[in-house]
Amino acid sequence: MNEAELVLTHVLNCDRLSLYLNKDLKLNGDKSALLSSILKRRMLGEPVQYILGETEFMGFKFRVDNRALIPRPETEILVEMAIEKLRQDGIVWPKILDLGTGSGCIAVALAKNLKSADVWASDVSDAALQLAQENADLNKVEVKFLRSDIFSALELKGEKFDLIISNPPYISDRDFGSLAKEIFFEPQVALKAGKDGLDFYRRIISQAGSYLRGEGLLIFEVGLGQADLVKGLLEREGFNHLSSARDYSSIERIVMAKKGLLKNG
Ligand code: GLN
Numbered sequence: 001m002n003e004a005e006l007v008l009t010h011v012l013n014c015d016r017l018s019l020y021l022n023k024d025l026k027l028n029g030d031k032s033a034l035l036s037s038i039l040k041r042r043m044l045g046e047p048v049q050y051i052l053g054e055t056e057f058m059g060f061k062f063r064v065d066n067r068a069l070i071p072r073p074e075t076e077i078l079v080e081m082a083i084e085k086l087r088q089d090g091i092v093w094p095k096i097l098d099l100g101t102g103s104g105c106i107a108v109a110l111a112k113n114l115k116s117a118d119v120w121a122s123d124v125s126d127a128a129l130q131l132a133q134e135n136a137d138l139n140k141v142e143v144k145f146l147r148s149d150i151f152s153a154l155e156l157k158g159e160k161f162d163l164i165i166s167n168p169p170y171i172s173d174r175d176f177g178s179l180a181k182e183i184f185f186e187p188q189v190a191l192k193a194g195k196d197g198l199d200f201y202r203r204i205i206s207q208a209g210s211y212l213r214g215e216g217l218l219i220f221e222v223g224l225g226q227a228d229l230v231k232g233l234l235e236r237e238g239f240n241h242l243s244s245a246r247d248y249s250s251i252e253r254i255v256m257a258k259k260g261l262l263k264n265g
Pocket residue numbers: 072167168169170171183190191192
């Protein structure tokens with residue numbers, strides 16, 4: 001749905017088709033007051049998803065507010081690729097870790113699609129974890145949420161995963177100032193990633209070997225122009241089977257690799 005349809009279906013409490021087919025829909029006093037308050041907020045730049053308090057991701061409903069980043073369509077490709085790779089590798093009961101889960105959209109969509117998966121998800125923000133738990137409850141799935149700065153809560157615990165997935169912050173300090181005004185409604189902690197935007201890839205890749213099972217898969221969403229740089233970081237840490245995939249705008253958006261068999265046990 002486009003933004004106008006999202007707003008009108010919300011205000012009129014109807015589906016998209018009824019907007020066009022149902023001639024009896026009326027904007028009475030309450031509804032027109034609601035519509036004008038929504039439009040006022042939207043005109044100040046607030047993203048429509050925050051105003052309505054919900055969005056869809058991979059066909060599932062998610063609560064969204066300024067506790068976490070709004071799920072993006074390209075992140076659906078990340079989840080789809082992860083599911084496909086696990087199927088290709090014949091891993092039937094995967095143990096999965098989503099690093100920096102935010103709204104929980106990746107972890108919850110994986111749990112919905114892979115019924116036998118053991119899904120863990122971490123975030124450094126308590127507020128984001130609360131929202132992610134609400135989204136797991138809304139979608140009736142079990143996810144083990146951890147408050148953790150990257151792997152900090154897992155240190156020395158001996159947990160190992162078949163798949164580590166992450167859409168970490170990846171906006172460089174330089175790019176941050178030139179983003180659309182909508183972005184400034186979202187938590188900066190979910191977006192900013194240092195001088196070159198690669199801080200979180202460096203931190204994750206340098207430690208991930210210790211938390212992956214033999215030949216486990218590490219899969220990332222990356223920003224514009226970062227795919228080759230992230231592949232370079234992976235290669236230097238002994239990862240192999242490197243590959244990438246493009247998003248709907250033909251930007252290299254997904255990078256994945258397998259842990260080398262001899263790396264960190
Ligand atoms: N894709 C987001 C944006 O460009 C950034 C998400 C992220 O940093 N992980 O707005």
